[in-house]
Amino acid sequence: xxxxxxxxxxxxxxxxxxxxxxxxxxxxxxxxxxxxxxxxxxxxxxxxxxxxxxxxxxxxxxxxxxxxxxxxxxxxxxxxxxxxxxxxx
Amino acid sequence: xxxxxxxxxxxxxxxxxxxxxxxxxxxxxxxxxxxxxxxxxxxxxxxxxxxxxxxxxxxxxxxxxxxxxxxxxxxxxxxxxxxxxxxxxxxxxxxxxxxxxxxxxxxxxxxxxxxxxxxxxxxxxxxxxxxxxxxxxx
Numbered sequence: 001x002x003x004x005x006x007x008x009x010x011x012x013x014x015x016x017x018x019x020x021x022x023x024x025x026x027x028x029x030x031x032x033x034x035x036x037x038x039x040x041x042x043x044x045x046x047x048x049x050x051x052x053x054x055x056x057x058x059x060x061x062x063x064x065x066x067x068x069x070x071x072x073x074x075x076x077x078x079x080x081x082x083x084x085x086x087x088x089x
Numbered sequence: 090x091x092x093x094x095x096x097x098x099x100x101x102x103x104x105x106x107x108x109x110x111x112x113x114x115x116x117x118x119x120x121x122x123x124x125x126x127x128x129x130x131x132x133x134x135x136x137x138x139x140x141x142x143x144x145x146x147x148x149x150x151x152x153x154x155x156x157x158x159x160x161x162x163x164x165x166x167x168x169x170x171x172x173x174x175x176x177x178x179x180x181x182x183x184x185x186x187x188x189x190x191x192x193x194x195x196x197x198x199x200x201x202x203x204x205x206x207x208x209x210x211x212x213x214x215x216x217x218x219x220x221x222x223x224x225x226x227x
Contacts, residue, residue: 006123046210049204061190068153068191071206 003029003066007057010024011036016058019079030067039081125182131188132179133196138168138221141194145172153205153217157193160212164221206221 008022011034018038025031033051039075041049050071060066074082094150123131138161144150161168173180173192180192187194187201194195194201195208197220202208213219 046207047201050203050207052186058190072210 003060005033007032007034007066007069010060011053011056015040015053017076021078025070030065031070032066032068033070033072035072035074035079037074037076039076041073042075046073050067094134107204125178127188129138129179129182130199132169132171133201134199136167136169137198138164138166139181139196139199140168140170140172141192141196142170143172143174143192146170150174153190153191154193157205157208160217161195163212164218166221198223 003022004022004024008020010050011018011020011022015038017040018036020037021035023035025033025065040052042081044052050073052072053071054061056071057066060074061069124145140157140161142149142151142154142158144154146162149155149158158170171179173183183192183194184190189201191204193204193208195203202220203211208217211220
């Protein structure tokens with residue numbers, strides 16, 4: 001299983017309400033762009049939102065299995081707004 | 090883009106006092122008996138704006154560090170940096186101190202505010218300058 005799939009499934013399992021999108025930024029499967037949309041982020045400072053997601057990826061980052069993660073966290077409402085603006089991918 | 094902005098005054102502190110550069114107030118000589126965590130705490134408190142990066146402002150060795158430096162430079166306020174690749178004990182202690190797994194790491198008045206993603210997002214939304222200048226969020 002690729003790391004993209006691995007991270008995707010891990011986050012989806014740990015954050016059941018979330019929409020998770022993982023993308024390979026460099027084609028090397030170790031620089032990942034991660035978008036997580038969840039209402040668990042509502043009212044939380046950005047740093048706390050990122051800490052929450054990163055805590056699930058701690059092991060992959062510690063072992064340098066994943067070298068870098070570009071993370072974007074949004075609420076479900078703003079996720080759907082983005083979808084409307086950007087159109088389906 | 091003009092990287093030679095006269096408003097930007099990057100300073101650097103290094104693991105060895107002799108390597109301190111720039112015209113900031115000299116960093117107090119580290120206590121040789123201080124633990125890495127104590128050294129981290131002193132470093133992040135040594136400037137209102139402090140960055141742990143990979144490489145130096147002149148020669149960042151990671152794209153994310155380069156990006157954060159570009160954003161911070163654009164604020165035109167003085168800051169200090171430390172190259173975590175130059176000292177493995179600080180690299181380890183820096184992650185522990187912030188409870189954050191990656192570098193770069195940005196501190197404002199001793200408080201960890203985030204890495205590349207958060208700083209980029211704050212900058213895009215205009216909140217970074219407010220944070221650095223000490224205004225409350227609107």
